[in-house]
Amino acid sequence: MTSQSSKSSDSRPTLLRAVLYDPDVRGIAFQALVLLALVVFFVWLSFNTANNLRAANIPFGFDFLWARAGFDISQKPIDYTLDSTHSMVFWVGLINTLIVAALGIFFATIIGFVVGIARLSKNWLLAKVATIYVETLRNIPLLLQLLFWYKAVLSVLPGPRQGYVLPFASNLSNRGLTMPRPVTGDGFQWVFWAFLLALLVVIYVSRWAKARQMATGQPFPTFWAGLGILVLLPGIVYVVLGEPLTFEMPELKGFNFQGGMVVKPELIALTVGISLYTASFIAETVRAGILAISHGQTEAANALGLRSGLTMRLVVVPQAMRVIIPPLTSQYLNLTKNSSLAVAIGYPDLVAVFAGSTLNITGHAIEVIAITMAVYLTISLLTAAAMNWFNARVALVER
Amino acid sequence: MTDISSQTSFVAKEFKTPLPPPASTTGLLGWARANLFSSVFNAVVTMLLLLLIVWVLPPFIRWAFIDAVWTGDNRDACLPKDGQVVGACWAFVRAKFGQFMLGSYPYDLRWRPELVVGIFALGLAGLAYEKTPGRGRLALFMTTAFPLLAFWLLYGGLGLEVVETANWGGLLVTLVVAVTGIVASLPLGILLALGRRSKLPFIKIVSVVFIELWRGVPLITVLFMASVMLPLFLPEGVNFDKLLRALIGVALFTAAYMAETVRGGLQAIPKGQYEGAASLGLGYWQSMRLIILPQALKIVIPGIVNSFISLFKDTSLVMIIGLFDLLGSVQRNFADANWSTPSIAPTGFVFAAAIFWVFCFSMSRYSQYMERKLNKSHRR
Numbered sequence: 085m086t087s088q089s090s091k092s093s094d095s096r097p098t099l100l101r102a103v104l105y106d107p108d109v110r111g112i113a114f115q116a117l118v119l120l121a122l123v124v125f126f127v128w129l130s131f132n133t134a135n136n137l138r139a140a141n142i143p144f145g146f147d148f149l150w151a152r153a154g155f156d157i158s159q160k161p162i163d164y165t166l167d168s169t170h171s172m173v174f175w176v177g178l179i180n181t182l183i184v185a186a187l188g189i190f191f192a193t194i195i196g197f198v199v200g201i202a203r204l205s206k207n208w209l210l211a212k213v214a215t216i217y218v219e220t221l222r223n224i225p226l227l228l229q230l231l232f233w234y235k236a237v238l239s240v241l242p243g244p245r246q247g248y249v250l251p252f253a254s255n256l257s258n259r260g261l262t263m264p265r266p267v268t269g270d271g272f273q274w275v276f277w278a279f280l281l282a283l284l285v286v287i288y289v290s291r292w293a294k295a296r297q298m299a300t301g302q303p304f305p306t307f308w309a310g311l312g313i314l315v316l317l318p319g320i321v322y323v324v325l326g327e328p329l330t331f332e333m334p335e336l337k338g339f340n341f342q343g344g345m346v347v348k349p350e351l352i353a354l355t356v357g358i359s360l361y362t363a364s365f366i367a368e369t370v371r372a373g374i375l376a377i378s379h380g381q382t383e384a385a386n387a388l389g390l391r392s393g394l395t396m397r398l399v400v401v402p403q404a405m406r407v408i409i410p411p412l413t414s415q416y417l418n419l420t421k422n423s424s425l426a427v428a429i430g431y432p433d434l435v436a437v438f439a440g441s442t443l444n445i446t447g448h449a450i451e452v453i454a455i456t457m458a459v460y461l462t463i464s465l466l467t468a469a470a471m472n473w474f475n476a477r478v479a480l481v482e483r
Numbered sequence: 484m485t486d487i488s489s490q491t492s493f494v495a496k497e498f499k500t501p502l503p504p505p506a507s508t509t510g511l512l513g514w515a516r517a518n519l520f521s522s523v524f525n526a527v528v529t530m531l532l533l534l535l536i537v538w539v540l541p542p543f544i545r546w547a548f549i550d551a552v553w554t555g556d557n558r559d560a561c562l563p564k565d566g567q568v569v570g571a572c573w574a575f576v577r578a579k580f581g582q583f584m585l586g587s588y589p590y591d592l593r594w595r596p597e598l599v600v601g602i603f604a605l606g607l608a609g610l611a612y613e614k615t616p617g618r619g620r621l622a623l624f625m626t627t628a629f630p631l632l633a634f635w636l637l638y639g640g641l642g643l644e645v646v647e648t649a650n651w652g653g654l655l656v657t658l659v660v661a662v663t664g665i666v667a668s669l670p671l672g673i674l675l676a677l678g679r680r681s682k683l684p685f686i687k688i689v690s691v692v693f694i695e696l697w698r699g700v701p702l703i704t705v706l707f708m709a710s711v712m713l714p715l716f717l718p719e720g721v722n723f724d725k726l727l728r729a730l731i732g733v734a735l736f737t738a739a740y741m742a743e744t745v746r747g748g749l750q751a752i753p754k755g756q757y758e759g760a761a762s763l764g765l766g767y768w769q770s771m772r773l774i775i776l777p778q779a780l781k782i783v784i785p786g787i788v789n790s791f792i793s794l795f796k797d798t799s800l801v802m803i804i805g806l807f808d809l810l811g812s813v814q815r816n817f818a819d820a821n822w823s824t825p826s827i828a829p830t831g832f833v834f835a836a837a838i839f840w841v842f843c844f845s846m847s848r849y850s851q852y853m854e855r856k857l858n859k860s861h862r863r
Contacts, residue, residue: 111682114686115686118685129716132715132716133715135718135719136714136717136719137715206518206525207519207529208519209518209528209533210529222843223796223844224836224839224843225796225797225810227802227810228810228832228835232829421701421702422701424701425703427803428802439704439707449712449715450712450715453708457696457699457700457704460699460700460701461696461699464698
């Protein structure tokens with residue numbers, strides 16, 4: 085007994101040491117400490133916030149969303165009046181953000197791919213011009229570019245009477261881009277359904293053509309056939325129904341246009357600025373993606389007798405897309421986030437009308453900023469999830 | 484032997500001198516054929532681009548130099564007189580140059596920011612050039628003593644007259660926000676990157692949530708948050724300077740991006756380095772400090788420079804919450820009735836764009852140079 089007790093008294097410090105130096109124990113203790121620190125920090129924050137809100141007499145809550153907003157918004161894609169609620173302000177802002185993001189992504193992708201491929205062109209002048217484009221635009225802050233387009237280009241355009249006359253009865257002036265507005269008549273929805281049907285037929289035809297080429301080696305002019313179906317089917321329906329689509333022409337009355345459809349200068353400046361800026365980054369992504377494909381692929385394609393255009397389209401680009409798409413997605417995300425710079429030129433996006441006007445009127449800073457951040461965060465996380473799914477799919481295709 | 488060769492006249496006595504290449508493949512003409520007009524498509528593209536250049540370049544040169552106004556004291560100089568075309572109003576930039584650089588910093592104290600920027604430029608040049616003697620000590624000075632010195636010189640106190648940050652402006656604010664943002668975000672970013680790769684689940688979750696939260700939102704909302712919400716989070720009576728609030732927002736935002744950059748470097752370190760450190764008996768922090776981070780940070784220098792470039796451009800956003808950086812100062816001076824003419828807006832924007840461009844372009848060149856150099860030393 086005595087020997088055992090002395091043994092245990094000897095081992096007590098070593099046991100303590102063993103526990104203290106056990107990586108698992110240390111890990112748990114460290115995590116507990118961090119958790120405690122975070123809890124204390126957040127409790128302190130909420131305590132301060134509650135105090136400050138009480139002092140400022142602003143009750144915390146989301147009731148303000150159903151209060152009357154009472155201000156106008158210059159671009160209303162959905163019904164909105166002065167009597168609408170702040171939740172409607174949120175939806176108008178969100179849709180405006182999505183509009184500019186969609187336009188920006190569309191144009192930036194086209195310009196970016198063209199410039200990126202042009203930088204690799206054998207044409208010396210073309211490559212140099214593309215390089216100058218990229219190096220100039222991506223080294224100047226986007227905000228500066230937006231202000232430049234808005235204040236130094238679009239604002240100094242002549243008034244509607246002296247505006248630039250463009251094709252299709254359009255007019256570009258300091259009031260924006262005025263265009264004819266399409267007015268759909270009775271039965272126009274059938275044209276739309278015909279278009280959808282045509283789309284399904286094209287998908288079926290392209291699958292069939294691919295299967296046939298795989299089996300027999302005979303190519304099928306999928307592109308031209310598809311284009312024909314897409315144009316002819318809705319076209320025939322349109323003519324049969326008696327052309328149920330008219331255009332409302334903009335007319336100069338007094339100092340401005342009446343009727344028609346107006347794209348506001350804010351939207352033009354934002355779309356132009358954001359597209360050109362993001363395109364310079366997309367161009368670099370595309371260039372890097374194409375350079376990542378080994379030269380042997382091009383040479384093998386040449387050895388098979390493919391012309392350079394076909395080599396690009398059938399061999400290089402499909403492989404490069406795998407490299408390009410992940411960074412391309414993050415550029416799209418950047419573009420969407422950058423569209424919040426709209427506030428600087430007065431385009432009514434989510435940040436401008438909701439985190440701007442609504443916040444100033446109601447004073448509910450925490451709720452408004454939290455909702456705004458949550459929207460952008462949701463968009464980012466959804467895109468990231470889609471990206472991971474895509475990456476997994478591409479990886480499966482690879483081997 | 485000689486006899487035979489003299490008789491058989493069809494055997495050449497010496498090598499034929501090679502003919503010169505066809506004129507169409509050498510010189511300027513050959514170069515143009517190969518690089519500009521190699522096919523019909525290329526020829527068309529070249530012609531279109533030449534047209535574009537002729538359409539854009541001469542008017543720009545006319546605007547920027549020939550029709551430009553270089554001197555003058557007020558708007559009269561830049562007003563178009565009797566049908567004469569007025570281009571850029573450089574007189575405006577000359578008159579407002581001090582404003583664009585330092586904002587409304589008091590005139591007689593301007594030697595202080597100038598001294599700070601001078602020391603900063605010299606220090607940076609010393610760090611960028613590898614053969615500087617005592618580079619390690621210089622780095623220590625730049626990261627520890629210099630920020631304190633700079634703050635003392637810029638803000639004042641301890642015998643110097645205090646200059647409130649509300650009076651700071653122009654390029655000075657741009658540099659202060661960008662440099663402070665990157666320097667403050669580096670330690671936090673390293674910790675977050677280590678946290679994201681940690682084996683401790685809670686630490687990992689906290690790091691991932693922090694990083695993805697900040698990366699998922701636009702900088703503007705972060706700045707709005709810093710300017711509107713931060714005062715609500717603090718105890719009553721504690722109030723921050725507006726510039727400091729923006730700096731906190733920028734630093735947290737940049738830290739998330741920095742964490743992802745550093746994580747890339749950590750992932751590039753082969754596993755053998757971690758195992759080697761462990762086999763030497765080094766603990767986690769020792770192996771990180773002595774083995775892993777020195778290698779990882781070296782790899783990510785280009786990435787850090789790229790982060791700095793985007794931060795430098797993004798500092799222009801502080802304009803939206805009412806701070807006057809370079810772009811903000813330029814914008815503010817458009818409202819000066821003394822100078823208000825149609826030509827000052829494009830002139831001011833072109834001037835600001837040129838400054839931003841010079842900074843960003845030279846930094847991106849440096850980053851590319853570092854990348855090439857690091858690639859070389861890693862290649863076997």
